[in-house]
Amino acid sequence: MNYVLATANQDKVSELVKILGDDIQLTARPRWVPEVIEDSDSLVGNARLKARALLGATETASLADDTGLFVDALGGDPGVLSARFAGEGASYADNVAALLDAMAGMENRRCEFRTAAFMACPCGAELWVESRLAGSIAGHPLGTGGFGYDPVFLPEGGGGRSFSEMTPEEKNASSHRFRAFSGLGILLRFHTHP
Ligand code: ITT
Secondary structure (H helix, E strand, C coil): CEEEECCCCHHHHHHHHHHHCCCCEEECCCCCCCCCCCCCCCHHHHHHHHHHHHHHHHCCCEEEEEEEEEEHHHCCCEECCHHHCCCCCCCHHHHHHHHHHHCCCCCCCEEEEEEEEEEECCCCCEEEEEEEEEEEECCCCCCCCCCCCHHHEEECCCCCCCHHHCCHHHHHCCCHHHHHHHHHHHHHHHCCCC
């Protein structure tokens, strides 16, 4: 089975190769395929937009994902807008700083990462899985690894460490993306696409 991935980020491609296994071949998004405007109000909606656009451009079965950090005390923010919580073009550090500011003095730090993983096939089939990983927001950044909100995300069962304090293997074996794509991998093995 061969799929094209909506991301051109080589680190994400390698991570997904490990999660999905050797019998599912993945190709990174060709550079000539333009990025999609992710303007849906749901993760599944955005993942669907990316997968359908890629399928239209390449006529190959396409995989896409979308992730958000949902914080209880902020009414679910930053949610689908996680990549630009501190504004358009914000860096990871800007977003982390904006999150810590928004949560200053708050006792309830509960949150979850959610990831939608989506497959669109030329035969018309669409398969998707949405997964969650519960955790809490640290009072300040901890550790140097990972990306995005990793320095302030303390996964449940992680012994109080942030994702940035874990090895990539440790994070990837328990992450929201791992859960979503291992679920999607099961569905892909049942789908016999042309
Ligand atoms: P692509 O569509 O090109 O994959 P994106 O920036 O939209 O890139 P995601 O949907 O995966 O990527 O994630 C949205 C934001 O959520 C991202 O910019 C990060 O700030 C954050 N994020 C996603 N996965 C994360 C992770 O594993 N650890 C920490 N933060 C993460």
